Amino acid sequence: MSDVTRSCYYAQRPRRRTPDVERLRLRSRVSELFPQSRSSAGSRRILSLMREDGEQLGRFKVRSLMRELDLVSKQPVSHAYKRAAVEKLDIPNTLNREFDVPAPNQAWCGDITNIWAQGKWHYLAVVLDLCTRRIVC
Known part of the structure; x- marks a missing residue:
């Protein structure tokens, strides 16, 4: 017996020379x-x-065939959203943090936010009546 391991023996054996028709x-x-x-x-x-x-x-098998052919799936990159670095105060603050209003429909306040759902961004805008504390729209 020789001192050659089985894996080395099979690695040294000549590979099949004929092309694999099914693989092609x-x-x-x-x-x-x-x-x-x-x-x-x-x-x-x-x-x-x-x-x-x-x-x-x-x-x-499909993955190895794609690698042999140098085929790489190209997926679209998700959009990078920029956040504002400086808040723009174009609208004057007429409420002056007085959130207790005596009658309905005198003062409304609102906000907008982004919600990630179903694989994309959705915008939620809410307008609140400060007297009744109910959502107007």
Whole structure:
């Protein structure tokens, strides 16, 4: 017996020289489907498209085929929102922090905020009647 480990022996063995026809066919199919998605499909989406065509393969096989072809999914970058560094005080403060109003519909106050929901920003604006403490609109 020689002192060569099994893994070294198999690593030294010559690899198969003939091209894998099935792998070449799958690579060409992946390279057809990827541009149809405008370069946005990842391995999961390519896999589902191939399974619709009747192919039987796994996601990691599709991932390795995409790596062989240097195909990378391009996803849109979320928009970076800027916050105002300085508050603009264009509107005069006529209320002077007197929030106790004797009759309804004499003084309203409002605010706006951003809420992240369903994958995007939503704006919530509220107007409050200071006498009744109810939302006007």
